[in-house]
Amino acid sequence: MTLIAHMTDLHLRPRGLPCYRVSDTNMLAERAIKSLQNLTPKPDALVITGDITDRNDPREYALARSILSRVDMPVYLVPGNHDGTDVMRRELGSFPGLSGSLEDKICYTADIGDIRLIALDTHIPGDPRGRLGQAQLDWLDSRLRESAKTTLIALHHPPALSGIRHMDDIGLVDADALAEVVSPHRHVARFLCGHLHRPIIASFAGKVMTLAPSTGHQVVLDLTEDGPAMFNFEPAAYFLHYHSPKTGVVSHMAYVEAYPGPYHFFADEGVVWPGDET
Template sequence: MIIAQLSDFHARPIGRPAYGIVDTNAAIHRAVAVVLAMEPRPDCVLVTGDLADCGLPEEYEIVQEALRRLPMPVYVVPGNHDRRETFAEVLGRDHSYLPKAGFLHYTVEDFPVRLIGLDTVMAGEDGGEICAEREAWLAERLREGQGRPTIVFMHHPPFRVGVDGMDVMPCRVTRGFVETIARHPEIERVLCGHYHRPIQLRFAGRIGYVAPGTAHQVALDLRRGTENRFIMEPPAFAVHVWHEEIGIVSHLQPIGDYGPARDFVLDPAYPGQAKPAAAYV
């Protein structure tokens, strides 16, 4: 099973680039084109929030049109730049798994790995939240899964990452949420977006993963007390591959033209070519 995780489209009305300069709409189409060119193609695509920049209906129409190019199932969760009702109303036309009211949570049971989408949105705020109600919903879904391999995906990372500009817009979570994640080792990944750059860490004994954005990235700034700034580093998306014997392996796929893949032509002086390496057992 191959899962492409795209994040933070930040679609804008036509002719109004994000922050005045970022053509986020073109970036969505470039990302979609890279997914379409993958061989083999992913079995499904996750989009981890901030699909729109301002939650405007015309922004979701642009997202909808781009996602229609993808022949595989696509699963979306909202972020702080989304407006839950508009998101559900416009994207719900194609994405029939989205609930008609309330939190936009759902499970997908069609694949070897269960997918659980969580809605972390706190309307009007940068940060997100897993409240007691959302925690209870997740705990129940995990109980139903009876230990099947699972991915939990959401926009706001439910963990601190040690970067001040990011940690000032946290996802408030209940202690019970952390305990729930810790109780379920079948959770292969907690996949998030929001921070616009790839980050991995251990969270509640699981692997927490933050995907980069498809357009602008957040500049890596490890100084204390600084604020996030964006930077046009190469965009990318994550490719999570499920292997029965290994579990999930997460790859990073840059978006852009970096030339063709080339064969390694080894110099005769290369010291490692005396005999083939033994295979892993």
């Protein structure tokens, strides 16, 4: 079996500075990593789908190096709209794959147990929207044709719409082109995305898209036409993608915070469950 943890949208800030004045994203990211480290069984890898930093600031990348260097598993990163391809490649170049295969995009493959990961770069300098670009789409097409291994595709901007209007307006602009490349390939099992700061599952190009919540603050769930862009502190969580030959890919959401329990399922003394009368 293979177990892959998927976190996103850390939005790290220079030490001592909150995000958006009130979100202590540094502390919240530390807490998420501690939760990950305490898991049993331990995941085989951690994938973080962008917005590792909040301002593409070298001080934020230095904090990312400090936090993520404590993770005792391979860590795979892709840039988000708050990051920058060039700065991320320079500041986090020691992480696997970040040297990249294209001059202006960080994209790479990695074999994690019986899973293949394909990491893509949707960053557009100075623009909150995402774009893969034709060169990266051609590269992706070649990678999908060279192996039929069960594949997860990691990218920051989700290719499917969510119904949260202000976030869909800053989505992936070449999603249709991505669908054309990916739809023929049955071995693509998941898209792993971020950007929306909410747990969302949708279908795209005949595949399953799993969009993880942020390790920090969450976007308010507002499906009205003109809902404002606001955030709150709903419970932080991340996905665990479990794969075995028998199950295929199964995605579980794990909460960062510890809750009461666990408790055994014992009935009160003398209580008889329906069907157990005999």
